[in-house]
Amino acid sequence: MNPLERLDPDALRRHQWARLETLARVAVPANAFITAQWKRVGLADTRDLRSWDDFRRLPLTRKSELMEDQAAHPPFGSNLSYPLERYVRVHQTSGTTGTPLRWLDTQESWEWWARCWTFVLSAAGLGPGDRVFFPFSFGLFVGFWAGFEGARALGALAIPGGGQDSAQRLAAMETLGATAVCCTPSYALHLAEVARERGVALERLGVRATVHAGEPGAGIPAVRARIEESWGARAYDHAGMTEMGAYGFECAAQAGLHVNETEFIVEVIDPATGRAADDGELVLSNLGRLGSPLLRYRTGDRVRVARTPCECGRTFLRLADGILGRVDDMLIVRGVNVFPSALEGIVRRFAAVDEFLIEVYRRGHLDEVRLLLEVNGTAAPVVAAVQEAVRVDLGIRVEAVPVPQQSLPRYELKARRVVRRARE
Numbered sequence: 001m002n003p004l005e006r007l008d009p010d011a012l013r014r015h016q017w018a019r020l021e022t023l024a025r026v027a028v029p030a031n032a033f034i035t036a037q038w039k040r041v042g043l044a045d046t047r048d049l050r051s052w053d054d055f056r057r058l059p060l061t062r063k064s065e066l067m068e069d070q071a072a073h074p075p076f077g078s079n080l081s082y083p084l085e086r087y088v089r090v091h092q093t094s095g096t097t098g099t100p101l102r103w104l105d106t107q108e109s110w111e112w113w114a115r116c117w118t119f120v121l122s123a124a125g126l127g128p129g130d131r132v133f134f135p136f137s138f139g140l141f142v143g144f145w146a147g148f149e150g151a152r153a154l155g156a157l158a159i160p161g162g163g164q165d166s167a168q169r170l171a172a173m174e175t176l177g178a179t180a181v182c183c184t185p186s187y188a189l190h191l192a193e194v195a196r197e198r199g200v201a202l203e204r205l206g207v208r209a210t211v212h213a214g215e216p217g218a219g220i221p222a223v224r225a226r227i228e229e230s231w232g233a234r235a236y237d238h239a240g241m242t243e244m245g246a247y248g249f250e251c252a253a254q255a256g257l258h259v260n261e262t263e264f265i266v267e268v269i270d271p272a273t274g275r276a277a278d279d280g281e282l283v284l285s286n287l288g289r290l291g292s293p294l295l296r297y298r299t300g301d302r303v304r305v306a307r308t309p310c311e312c313g314r315t316f317l318r319l320a321d322g323i324l325g326r327v328d329d330m331l332i333v334r335g336v337n338v339f340p341s342a343l344e345g346i347v348r349r350f351a352a353v354d355e356f357l358i359e360v361y362r363r364g365h366l367d368e369v370r371l372l373l374e375v376n377g378t379a380a381p382v383v384a385a386v387q388e389a390v391r392v393d394l395g396i397r398v399e400a401v402p403v404p405q406q407s408l409p410r411y412e413l414k415a416r417r418v419v420r421r422a423r424e
């Protein structure tokens, strides 16, 4: 383990502060976006940043501001600390919630991405000698590009799985002796499904760890259990964002997500009041992406802080159960707040359910939820059991209906399993 992962809280704050001062010297006044944020709260100069109280005076950054800034200063926006020719990589968000956001990286910040990923991969027990397969279409979405660099930086063999279908990917993993796979939880389950159809014994491939990002899935016990069982491997959760970096990872204790506090400052706020809270919205600042930094960024992710120490010995803050969901994804079903991930946690306990979709529709003034279930075998008893489990666990009645096999979409990137319909 990197000694930085075990710093005591005071040493960790001092480490963060030194990084923050370096960032401030690079970004103010060179970076127009960051400098404008500072001026809004009366900080004119980097020398005005003297304490953590000053830091907490800085405005929270919203994604909508970044979108507006890129629209006003196309194509890259004004959050740039250096002239354009210093930047060597461009990526963009997956665009699941509107127009994609573009992000530039310098040589240094691209190396920083890789370094952040080495924390993720080594916490999953990987290192030199491992062969890490990335079943990912290497396009503009940053996704696993950075993970690929992380595997390289760690000294493992990084295997690209772009331009291949699922069957070809399974074959490549076998031929090349993959020992680890990085993909979304949904895609790990889809690969397991394809393997089953083709008679490939996934658990005999030799993959011992799977690392998952893009969706909360791997932090949901029933999803994790299903991935681990079908792959014969341990499944690790990871969290990152195009505009922020690879900030969260799971250790061998698999007890929630650690936030990499040597590279990120973490805050959790009540989304309504902006005050510090243990259960609320995750707010992050990155410390190593000096060319396009983000300070006090409202991630939109709902989290709960775990206050007990982790048995792994890391002192980094831990988020119990990982990312619980998007703040704006929460459904209100008959007065009960429900994250789609809670429904997924129940549905995935049923091995006979291959895939599912959550339909949300309006009845009168209320949201109603219907679960569409692809059941392998006789559907009726499984559908009834899922409905009953939702009633018992969440205290709500939802309608569950069987749909034909292979009728629901499968995903390589972020799954969209919640669909809003205008009416029933």
Ligand SMILES: [Zn+2]
Pocket (backbone or CB within 6 Å): 251, 252, 253, 255, 258, 310, 311, 312, 313, 314
């Ligand atoms: Zn731990």
